[in-house]
Amino acid sequence: LEAVGGTLLFKMCVQNDGESQHVAAACVGDGGNRQFLLLTLPTGGGALKVETASRSTNPVAGIAAAYAGLMDAFQAAA
Numbered sequence: 381l382e383a384v385g386g387t388l389l390f391k392m393c394v395q396n397d398g399e400s401q402h403v404a405a406a407c408v409g410d411g412g413n414r415q416f417l418l419l420t421l422p423t424g425g426g427a428l429k430v431e432t433a434s435r436s437t438n439p440v441a442g443i444a445a446a447y448a449g450l451m452d453a454f455q456a457a458a
Contacts, residue, residue: 381382384408386417389447393423396438400424405444416444 381388391404400423407416416433418441433441 381406381408389444389451392440394440395441396420401440403440405440405447407444407448414448416441416448418442418444 382401386408389405389407393404394401394403396403402421402423404419405416406412406419409415418431418436418438418439420429421427433444441446
């Protein structure tokens with residue numbers, strides 16, 4: 381993420397379709413060009429999947445933009 385100027389928003393371990401996954405959300409870009417990414421990795425090992433949150437079917441994808449908005453508000457208030 382650092383190489384492309386991205387920011388990690390959050391990471392968690394969740395159950396999705398009966399499978400445990402490590403899930404992380406990140407954003408790249410600024411303002412209107414900001415894109416949200418969802419990264420998933422099965423806890424038992426396997427391939428890392430990276431997809432845009434807007435195209436993801438993972439339920440966690442829906443909170444990526446909301447979380448980024450919350451972080452923006454906290455940063456502005458600080």
